[in-house]
Amino acid sequence: MGGFDAHLRRILGNEALEKVKKSRVLLVGAGGIGCELLKDLILMNYGEIHVADLDTIDLSNLNRQFLFRQKDIKKPKSLTAVKAVESFNHASKLVAYHGNITDANTYPLDWFCQFDTIFNALDNLEARVYVNRMALFGNIPLMESGTSGLNGQVRPILPYQSECFECTPVEAPKTFPVCTIRSTPSKPIHCIIWAKNFLFSQLFGEDGEQEQLSAADLDTEDDAEVEALLKESNELLDLKRLIKEAGETSNDEFVFSIVTKIFKEDIERLLRIQSLWKSGAKPEPLDVDSTRLQLQDVSSDVLANDQGVWTLIESLYVLVDSTKRLTKRWASERNIPFDKDDKDTLDFVVAASNLRSYCFHIEALSRFKLKQIAGNIIPAVATTNAIMAGLSCLQSINLLTANPFTQLRMAFDSNYPDRFVVPSSLSKPSPACGACSLRRGVLKLHPTSTLGQVHDAIVEKYKFPDDISIIAKSRLIYDDDFDDNLVRTVESLGIGLGTTLFVSDLDDDFEGIALYVTNGTGEGNDVECATDFELVPKREPATADEGVDDDFEEIVDDDLTVIEDRKHTLDASEEGTPKKVKRS
Ligand SMILES: Nc1ncnc2c1ncn2[C@@H]1O[C@H](COP(=O)(O)OP(=O)(O)OP(=O)(O)O)[C@@H](O)[C@H]1O
Ligand SMILES: [Zn+2]
Numbered sequence: 001m002g003g004f005d006a007h008l009r010r011i012l013g014n015e016a017l018e019k020v021k022k023s024r025v026l027l028v029g030a031g032g033i034g035c036e037l038l039k040d041l042i043l044m045n046y047g048e049i050h051v052a053d054l055d056t057i058d059l060s061n062l063n064r065q066f067l068f069r070q071k072d073i074k075k076p077k078s079l080t081a082v083k084a085v086e087s088f089n090h091a092s093k094l095v096a097y098h099g100n101i102t103d104a105n106t107y108p109l110d111w112f113c114q115f116d117t118i119f120n121a122l123d124n125l126e127a128r129v130y131v132n133r134m135a136l137f138g139n140i141p142l143m144e145s146g147t148s149g150l151n152g153q154v155r156p157i158l159p160y161q162s163e164c165f166e167c168t169p170v171e172a173p174k175t176f177p178v179c180t181i182r183s184t185p186s187k188p189i190h191c192i193i194w195a196k197n198f199l200f201s202q203l204f205g206e207d208g209e210q211e212q213l214s215a216a217d218l219d220t221e222d223d224a225e226v227e228a229l230l231k232e233s234n235e236l237l238d239l240k241r242l243i244k245e246a247g248e249t250s251n252d253e254f255v256f257s258i259v260t261k262i263f264k265e266d267i268e269r270l271l272r273i274q275s276l277w278k279s280g281a282k283p284e285p286l287d288v289d290s291t292r293l294q295l296q297d298v299s300s301d302v303l304a305n306d307q308g309v310w311t312l313i314e315s316l317y318v319l320v321d322s323t324k325r326l327t328k329r330w331a332s333e334r335n336i337p338f339d340k341d342d343k344d345t346l347d348f349v350v351a352a353s354n355l356r357s358y359c360f361h362i363e364a365l366s367r368f369k370l371k372q373i374a375g376n377i378i379p380a381v382a383t384t385n386a387i388m389a390g391l392s393c394l395q396s397i398n399l400l401t402a403n404p405f406t407q408l409r410m411a412f413d414s415n416y417p418d419r420f421v422v423p424s425s426l427s428k429p430s431p432a433c434g435a436c437s438l439r440r441g442v443l444k445l446h447p448t449s450t451l452g453q454v455h456d457a458i459v460e461k462y463k464f465p466d467d468i469s470i471i472a473k474s475r476l477i478y479d480d481d482f483d484d485n486l487v488r489t490v491e492s493l494g495i496g497l498g499t500t501l502f503v504s505d506l507d508d509d510f511e512g513i514a515l516y517v518t519n520g521t522g523e524g525n526d527v528e529c530a531t532d533f534e535l536v537p538k539r540e541p542a543t544a545d546e547g548v549d550d551d552f553e554e555i556v557d558d559d560l561t562v563i564e565d566r567k568h569t570l571d572a573s574e575e576g577t578p579k580k581v582k583r584s
Contacts, residue, residue: 340375441531
């Protein structure tokens with residue numbers, strides 16, 4: 001028996017603890033949040049904890065995935081995590097799976113359905129969406145969590161009762177107008193995007209893949225600016241030719257032709273467009289001749305300087321050096337993608353970005369800092385993972401109460417200095433949600449069942465009007481005017497384990513339904529609709545925001561306020577709306 005029983009009994013009470021001990025839960029992901037969650041779930045005495053992860057352990061995981069050690073590198077995360085907690089003197093039964101959770105053959109819906117609760121500790125959108133759909137099909141509560149640096153959130157999902165993972169749109173990555181990037185940068189990020197997405201890919205990307213800009217792409221009404229930018233692009237194609245011709249030679253001249261065009265002539269051209277510089281400082285073209293003369297004073301040690309900010313001359317030195325390295329490589333590789341861990345590509349982007357920053361009077365950055373931005377690296381913070389995992393686990397207790405919808409709380413990181421997380425009541429599902437506005441269920445069939453049997457079973461079980469349409473794999477396989485398939489077996493129609501059938505009535509009186517196909521268990525060809533629910537009459541077309549209850553809880557719950565200065569409790573009006581950002 002585990003050693004935590006007495007404490008837990010005092011905290012949770014007899015009834016809740018007994019339920020926890022009987023619960024079988026799935027933990028998806030044994031990374032940063034997953035390791036924390038596994039420990040928490042064990043400390044809570046969950047009866048069975050099944051852990052799935054597709055990955056093996058990397059050196060870079062060790063700083064925060066505390067169940068892993070150096071000797072574990074290259075071993076599967078799930079198996080290693082389960083082994084690591086053996087010494088915890090726990091009572092939970094632990095099962096590990098090394099595999100991809102989205103593999104329907106290995107982990108079909110039936111497999112998901114054995115669990116009382118699913119805990120997500122994932123790092124990507126695709127897997128999160130997949131598990132969300134499985135939770136909807138199986139009507140299984142899902143504790144979704146995610147962190148990004150110091151930000152984090154926990155979102156309990158009660159299928160069809162509360163917002164699902166897909167009810168709120170995922171935040172689109174930040175974008176900038178082309179003219180800001182190309183003509184009037186004002187921040188380091190503008191120069192980094194220019195160096196990485198424009199200059200680098202134009203020069204070292206695949207031949208013929210170069211961006212052909214049209215006036216419409218440029219987001220500016222200024223004719224002179226459009227003309228300048230189009231000319232700049234055409235000339236860049238000429239520079240690409242220089243790189244091709246230079247090939248294996250170590251001649252510096254072609255590099256200075258590139259530098260002169262990009263950091264002198266293009267900027268002089270922009271300066272001639274008066275309208276761009278009415279407000280704000282004018283850029284300064286690079287004095288290539290004089291800076292070139294100073295290059296001899298630069299030591300090659302600069303190439304090893306990761307943390308310091310390179311001077312203008314040092315940046316030019318690294319640009320010349322990395323351009324020569326990349327040009328040599330291009331002769332054989334013919335396409336060099338930017339990779340933050342490829343030193344040649346990183347050096348080029350850091351040097352080019354910083355040189356542009358110097359020309360536009362913008363702060364230059366160290367290679368270390370710039371690598372994080374260019375590589376979209378947000379450092380994972382062990383504490384944030386621990387807090388969010390803890391909240392996810394604590395909140396899961398509310399699933400065992402009589403009315404989880406009112407008891408459960410989401411948790412979001414807060415913008416306030418004296419409070420780390422804020423809670424929020426669950427919102428109702430969005431009627432516009434493509435995932436949960438459809439009722440979802442399980443359809444059990446055999447390869448030899450006919451589509452006619454499927455049709456009859458669905459109409460009978462869900463009391464559909466006779467006129468329905470059935471779509472599988474984006475193909476209409478049945479409707480009133482197209483009944484040829486009724487006599488065919490599902491196997492011959494390509495319907496099998498993991499296929500989703502979308503069913504709707506032709507009069508559009510009811511919301512459509514989605515049925516996940518699993519293998520039938522009974523004798524013969526029987527088709528069984530295994531999930532009970534009633535059809536929902538069609539609602540008025542909804543907007544994306546409709547149904548999302550923004551009336552967040554104004555009072556801070558004790559169990560969610562992890563770091564709170566109680567002497568300075570925020571007034572509800574000060575609190576603002578918790579962020580509803582999904583991370584991928
Ligand atoms: N489809 C999937 N099936 C199973 N496990 C998955 C799937 N997708 C992602 N995972 C796992 O989810 C975990 C997420 O953990 P985490 O965010 O800490 O990522 P990481 O890869 O360990 O670290 P980082 O990305 O920060 O280097 C990873 O261990 C990853 O292997
Ligand atoms: Zn939804």
